[in-house]
Amino acid sequence: MSTLKPMPLATKISKPYWQALEQNQLKIQQCNDCDSWVFYPRNHCTACFAHELEWKEVSGEATLYSYTLTRIPTMPEFSDEMPQALAVVELKEGVRVNTTLIDIEEQDIQIGMPLKPIFDKVTADGKTLLRFTAVNNQGGERKFDNPLEGLPVNDKGQVQVPVSNLSALYALADNKFTEWSNSIEVDQTLINAFADLSGDDYWLHTDPERAKVESPFKTTIAHGSLVQVLQSRLTIALPFEIVGFNTMVNYGSNRLRFPAPVPAGSIIHGRSKVKDVSTSHKGVQLTLEMNIHVQGNDKPSVINDLVILYR
Numbered sequence: 078m079s080t081l082k083p084m085p086l087a088t089k090i091s092k093p094y095w096q097a098l099e100q101n102q103l104k105i106q107q108c109n110d111c112d113s114w115v116f117y118p119r120n121h122c123t124a125c126f127a128h129e130l131e132w133k134e135v136s137g138e139a140t141l142y143s144y145t146l147t148r149i150p151t152m153p154e155f156s157d158e159m160p161q162a163l164a165v166v167e168l169k170e171g172v173r174v175n176t177t178l179i180d181i182e183e184q185d186i187q188i189g190m191p192l193k194p195i196f197d198k199v200t201a202d203g204k205t206l207l208r209f210t211a212v213n214n215q216g217g218e219r220k221f222d223n224p225l226e227g228l229p230v231n232d233k234g235q236v237q238v239p240v241s242n243l244s245a246l247y248a249l250a251d252n253k254f255t256e257w258s259n260s261i262e263v264d265q266t267l268i269n270a271f272a273d274l275s276g277d278d279y280w281l282h283t284d285p286e287r288a289k290v291e292s293p294f295k296t297t298i299a300h301g302s303l304v305q306v307l308q309s310r311l312t313i314a315l316p317f318e319i320v321g322f323n324t325m326v327n328y329g330s331n332r333l334r335f336p337a338p339v340p341a342g343s344i345i346h347g348r349s350k351v352k353d354v355s356t357s358h359k360g361v362q363l364t365l366e367m368n369i370h371v372q373g374n375d376k377p378s379v380i381n382d383l384v385i386l387y388r
């Protein structure tokens with residue numbers, strides 16, 4: 078995925094429709110009993126209720142039945158598409174399709190105008206949405222336009238994303254973890270120093286002799302909050318740099334969990350991924366999921382959804 082926008086989920090009934098779009102074909106159902114065309118995808122004919130529906134490729138020739146221009150995003154994720162021409166389009170076969178018009182100037186949109194389909198690739202892996210445009214425009218496939226492509230790269234090899242470029246910011250939330258960071262050892266000396274600093278000197282952290290006998294881990298373990306703050310010693314190679322903001326604020330955490338213990342003497346390392354990007358009157362909010370693991374352990378010891386606010 079390379080978009081935060083909600084994507085259609087194919088069901089058993091609608092799957093042939095979405096699969097056809099990925100092949101740059103428009104397929105809708107026709108009834109074998111009464112020849113009626115049916116859209117949206119269903120189990121039965123809407124004219125005669127027969128179940129004999131067959132998927133057939135159609136040309137996509139259409140006319141504009143109705144439309145509206147949205148100037149306030151219907152969802153925050155669509156902020157980069159304003160204004161959006163939400164339309165109901167009538168196919169030559171008579172069925173109507175909810176869609177969006179693209180590449181037509183506002184003043185050129187006319188009810189009844191002839192339209193043709195565009196198979197719009199909206200993710201890198203070929204997810205396709207059906208849109209329509211004027212007949213004198215080029216129709217057919219519209220290739221995926223990676224908003225990160227063509228942006229400058231800094232001397233660390235990070236792509237520089239302006240905080241004002243919403244499409245590029247959304248594209249960062251691709252659900253991929255970075256490479257692992259450097260590793261550091263969490264030894265008893267470090268744990269003791271944190272116990273002194275925080276005042277949390279519970280024996281499970283500070284008394285190796287007692288822990289050997291009484292702890293389920295047979296050794297002392299680091300404080301969860303110690304491991305959490307050690308992220309500052311882990312160098313994570315983020316593939317991007319946000320630029321063009323006035324202030325950057327650590328806004329706290331949306332989620333902080335300590336799913337697995339860090340026994341004294343463990344080597345830890347971390348990695349992160351962009352989990353979410355959102356905008357509000359406060360600015361642009363980037364949620365970075367930071368995971369710290371004991372080396373070799375699949376289960377993270379810390380999951381921290383850090384929220385960074387740019388304005």
Ligand SMILES: [Zn+2]
Nearest residue numbers: 108111122125
């Ligand atoms: Zn029928």
